[in-house]
Amino acid sequence: MKNKLFYAFILLIICSQTINNANAQSNKNIIGKPEITVKNGIMTPEALWSFGRIGDVSVSPDNTTITYTVKYYSIKENKGNAEIYSMKIDGTDVKQLTKSFGSEYNVIWRPDGKKIAYLSAESGMAQIWEMNPDGSEKKQVSNEDGDLEGFKYSPDGKNVLFIKQVKIDPQTKDIYPDLDKSSGKIVTDLMYKHWDTWIESYPHLFVANYVNGSISNSLDVLNGEPFETPNRPFGGMEQINWSFDSKNIAYTCRKLTGVAYSISTNSDIFIYNIENKQTVNISNGMKGYDMSPVFSHDGSKIAWESMERDGYEADKIRLMIYDVKTKEIKDYTKDFDQNSSGLIWSDDNKKIFFLSDYHAKDNIYELTLANNKIRKITEGIHDITSVIPAGKVLISTRMSMSHPIDIVSVNPANGKISKLSTVNDGILSQIKMGEIKERWIKTTSNEDMHVWMIYPPNFDSTKTYPTLLYCEGGPQSTISQFWSYRWNFQMMAANGYIIVAPNRHGLPGFGQKWNEQISGDYGGQNMKDYLTAIDEACNLPYINKDKLGCVGASYGGFSVYWLAGNHNKRFKAFISHDGMFNLEAQYLETEEMWFVNWDLGGPFWDKTNKIAQNSYANSPHRFVDKWDTPILCIHGELDYRILASQGMQAFNAAKLRGVPAELLIFPDENHWVLKPQNGLLWQRTFYKWLDKWLK
Numbered sequence: 001m002k003n004k005l006f007y008a009f010i011l012l013i014i015c016s017q018t019i020n021n022a023n024a025q026s027n028k029n030i031i032g033k034p035e036i037t038v039k040n041g042i043m044t045p046e047a048l049w050s051f052g053r054i055g056d057v058s059v060s061p062d063n064t065t066i067t068y069t070v071k072y073y074s075i076k077e078n079k080g081n082a083e084i085y086s087m088k089i090d091g092t093d094v095k096q097l098t099k100s101f102g103s104e105y106n107v108i109w110r111p112d113g114k115k116i117a118y119l120s121a122e123s124g125m126a127q128i129w130e131m132n133p134d135g136s137e138k139k140q141v142s143n144e145d146g147d148l149e150g151f152k153y154s155p156d157g158k159n160v161l162f163i164k165q166v167k168i169d170p171q172t173k174d175i176y177p178d179l180d181k182s183s184g185k186i187v188t189d190l191m192y193k194h195w196d197t198w199i200e201s202y203p204h205l206f207v208a209n210y211v212n213g214s215i216s217n218s219l220d221v222l223n224g225e226p227f228e229t230p231n232r233p234f235g236g237m238e239q240i241n242w243s244f245d246s247k248n249i250a251y252t253c254r255k256l257t258g259v260a261y262s263i264s265t266n267s268d269i270f271i272y273n274i275e276n277k278q279t280v281n282i283s284n285g286m287k288g289y290d291m292s293p294v295f296s297h298d299g300s301k302i303a304w305e306s307m308e309r310d311g312y313e314a315d316k317i318r319l320m321i322y323d324v325k326t327k328e329i330k331d332y333t334k335d336f337d338q339n340s341s342g343l344i345w346s347d348d349n350k351k352i353f354f355l356s357d358y359h360a361k362d363n364i365y366e367l368t369l370a371n372n373k374i375r376k377i378t379e380g381i382h383d384i385t386s387v388i389p390a391g392k393v394l395i396s397t398r399m400s401m402s403h404p405i406d407i408v409s410v411n412p413a414n415g416k417i418s419k420l421s422t423v424n425d426g427i428l429s430q431i432k433m434g435e436i437k438e439r440w441i442k443t444t445s446n447e448d449m450h451v452w453m454i455y456p457p458n459f460d461s462t463k464t465y466p467t468l469l470y471c472e473g474g475p476q477s478t479i480s481q482f483w484s485y486r487w488n489f490q491m492m493a494a495n496g497y498i499i500v501a502p503n504r505h506g507l508p509g510f511g512q513k514w515n516e517q518i519s520g521d522y523g524g525q526n527m528k529d530y531l532t533a534i535d536e537a538c539n540l541p542y543i544n545k546d547k548l549g550c551v552g553a554s555y556g557g558f559s560v561y562w563l564a565g566n567h568n569k570r571f572k573a574f575i576s577h578d579g580m581f582n583l584e585a586q587y588l589e590t591e592e593m594w595f596v597n598w599d600l601g602g603p604f605w606d607k608t609n610k611i612a613q614n615s616y617a618n619s620p621h622r623f624v625d626k627w628d629t630p631i632l633c634i635h636g637e638l639d640y641r642i643l644a645s646q647g648m649q650a651f652n653a654a655k656l657r658g659v660p661a662e663l664l665i666f667p668d669e670n671h672w673v674l675k676p677q678n679g680l681l682w683q684r685t686f687y688k689w690l691d692k693w694l695k
Contacts, residue, residue: 030101031074031081038430042457043494045683047431048485049073049676052423054397054405055082056105061113063391064089065133067097068407069107070423073676080676084118086133089390089409091420097135104129106150106237111157117141119148128162128215142208142215149203150230150237153210154246159274160210161240161249162218165201168226189258193591195233196638196670202228205240205251207274221249221272221279229253231267231291238342243295248273250293250302262593266310269293269302269322282322283329288315292341296349300324303343303352306331311594312519314476316512317341319354319367332367336374337511340365346389353377353387353394353412357509360438360450360480364394364410378415381436383481395420400481401454401489402433432457434493441536443505444528450510451533452479452501454489464544466694468492469534469571470501471552471559475518475526475599478509486673486682487553495687496695497549500537504529520601520611522583523562523618530559534570546572547694551686553577553634554642554671558620561650564631565623573693575686577634578642578671581650583619589643624653630660632689634682636669662689 036050052070059066066089071082082103087094097116098104106119115130122129123140126147131138142148144164151162173180185198192199208218222229229251230239239252254267269283269290283290288307295302302322307315317339319332332352333340342355352367358376362383366375378384381400387410388395394410398417407421439451456465470489472479479501492499503510505526506518518526538545550571552560557579564574580586584604587596597603601611631654635647644665654661664685666678673682 030099031072031077031079032083032099033070033072034074036427038427041430041432043431043433043488043491045491045680046075047427048488048491048683049075049679050427051404051485053080053082053485054407054421054423056084056107056118057386057388057395057397057407058108059089059388059390059395060109060133061111066395066407066420067107067109067116068421069103069105071103075676075680078675078677084116084135086116086135087420089393089395091407091409091418091422094422095135097131098138108152111153111155117151117153119151121147128160130213139213141210141213144206144215144218150240152237152240152242154242155244156246158210158246159207160215161205161207161221161242163203163205163230163237163240166204166220166222166224167201168224169200171200190262190593191258191591193640195591195641197233197640202226203230203232205229205249205272207249207272219277221251222253225255226257227253227255235291238292241294243299244297245299247275248295250295250304252291252293259593262591263597264310265289265307265313265594267291269304271302282327283320286329288312290320292343294343294345296345297347298349300349303345305341305343311598313592313595313598314474314508314515316508316515319343319352321352321369332369332372333374339508340367342387344387344389353389355384355387357383357478357480360452360478360503360509362480364396364412364415366412376415377412378410378417380417381481384410399483401436401452401483403428404483431490433490435459436489439536441532443525443532445505445525447514449505449529449533450503451536452489452499452503453537454493454499454501456493456496456498459542461542464542465496465498466547466549466690467498467500467534467537467543467545468690469530469548469550470499471530471550471556471563472501472504472507473552473554473556475506475522475555476508476515477555478507479503480509486679491683495690497690498537498543500533502529502533504533519599520615522558522600522615523566527559527562527566530563531567531570545570549573549575549690549694551575551690552579554579557642560631561620562618562623564629565620565626567629569628571629573690574629574631575634575689576631576647576650578636578639579633579646579650580620580642581646581653582621583616585649586642586646589645591640621649621653624657627654627657627659630689630693632662632664632685634664634666634685636666636671636673638666638668638670641671 034050056069067086069082071080073080084097084104104118104120117130119126120129128142146164149163205221206218208215249272271280287310290306293304306318306320319340322329338356340354364377385397398408399405409418434455434457437453440448443449508515548571557576560574560576600615602609604616633647633651635644637644651663
């Protein structure tokens with residue numbers, strides 16, 4: 001249940017798994033690129049898990065070389081491994097630089113360009129390593145107590161900042177040393193867990209000296225306070241940056257604890273001076289999320305992403321710029337009815353490049369400060385997911401519903417995109433993808449709604465096909481051109497289904513008014529949009545309206561549960577993953593209280609709050625008496641955002657009602673399914689259930 005910060009969290013989870021699994025030499029197997037042959041050109045779950053996953057793209061200081069990681073998964077070993085690669089800026093001369101038992105990640109260049117640095121747990125804990133650009137002379141340069149989670153060099157190369165966990169609050173064994181084997185946790189305030197983790201430590205920002213290839217004299221910038229930077233759970237190193245004179249560090253932090261933390265999204269931008277060790281809050285008084293600060297190259301300005309309202313995690317992401325001399329803050333996207341994220345300055349400080357979603361496609365935009373004009377640079381049926389200026393070009397990553405992430409080069413003058421990486425070309429050449437089409441249909445509110453339709457490979461318009469209505473999560477999350485390793489539209493289509501994926505009310509990319517409709521109205525217009533989308537699809541001659549299914553996760557899982565009691569026999573099968581079933585229970589079970597306060601309107605016991613009462617009146621559990629259609633419930637027991645009890649309640653209710661039902665429960669997965677064998681079990685169970693009722 002999140003917007004596109006979801007992808008940052010997936011990266012965070014992958015890095016966390018890397019730390020835990022990196023010292024895996026006892027397995028005596030190095031995971032590399034799997035060899036797979038795709039039969040008949042049809043996507044399979046095994047093929048899906050064979051794709052290499054590109055990450056950590058970085059460009060050398062002289063703009064000649066790109067480094068990146070590729071992570072491959074082993075189904076047999078049930079884990080993944082990321083290695084470092086390099087290529088020239090034009091995509092030639094590809095080299096694998098590492099080959100180890102554990103993953104390398106957070107790959108960056110040393111400012112002088114003489115070394116590539118990265119995190120590795122080769123020595124037992126995740127520490128900073130360096131190597132020559134050709135991969136030779138690997139050397140560990142940090143020796144901190146505990147795993148490091150991210151790092152950056154100062155531009156002058158004299159200091160390093162890094163993130164590591166700090167234990168501040170006393171734990172049970174600290175209070176009762178004789179109970180050192182007790183697993184009990186004594187909780188005295190809210191925000192005691194987060195997404196999939198019990199809060200027993202805080203990520204803190206440290207700064208240390210870097211001399212002669214060695215890191216020393218580290219200092220906790222937060223001085224042992226019970227705050228976190230970067231912000232959990234989605235924040236990464238993009239939330240912390242050096243000034244280009246190497247004297248200051250800008251970082252994101254929400255300096256709140258307990259109940260105050262759990263009901264607020266008010267993070268701020270802090271500037272820490274490494275010489276006088278003083279900290280200044282430059283966004284004080286701004287109430288919502290303020291994060292990901294970036295200094296201009298001349299040090300005169302700081303740009304960051306900002307949300308206006310406290311407690312609203314899906315508010316418009318504005319592009320704010322702070323003038324260091326005058327201390328004035330200006331919103332450069334006041335008249336831009338879209339989000340702006342991934343900010344990065346041009347080399348001449350005259351422009352800022354950023355990413356924005358419009359009509360379910362993410363592209364690169366350019367802000368010119370002199371005239372406050374915003375220009376869209378790229379076009380296409382894709383999602384651009386990052387941007388790095390590299391001399392005359394921009395180096396970016398791009399994905400689509402038919403293609404996993406690739407590294408591309410973009411000409412900023414005309415938007416021309418050139419594909420550079422070839423990581424997955426071999427397996428992609430074996431797979432026939434289904435066609436993807438855009439439709440615009442009228443909603444019951446007489447507005448235009450965007451709908452993706454994905455067709456099976458070898459689609460024949462003279463035949464009829466079982467069809468799936470896909471319900472997106474978030475709830476404020478666009479069905480853009482994303483590539484997923486679980487909710488993969490081409491995977492669904494390969495199994496012989498047409499997918500109808502509407503960008504219903506309550507998600508970004510179609511204006512702020514459209515995005516905000518959903519808050520406090522979960523059972524309202526957006527549910528009508530779902531039914532309109534599938535009803536309109538049924539007017540097409542190749543849709544078999546007697547074989548319709550409905551699937552979704554998170555808020556999409558809530559949507560499935562709600563539609564199960566309000567679909568008037570349209571559907572023949574449902575699948576809900578990590579869905580909210582009982583909203584009253586959800587209000588007190590989730591850990592981020594700002595979310596339920598904003599989106600549900602407040603607590604269920606406030607009988608005077610009409611918005612909240614409308615939300616709880618539309619809780620799916622209130623419509624169970626109308627359930628009459630087979631349903632598969634899937635949940636992870638490490639999901640602390642939406643507890644597994646929600647899925648269990650739904651399954652139990654269906655069985656007690658005599659409705660055919662199945663429960664797939666993962667004791668070791670969170671809000672997502674990240675382990676290879678669990679992923680395959682998910683896929684097999686998913687399609688076995690659909691095939692049973694729709695074919």
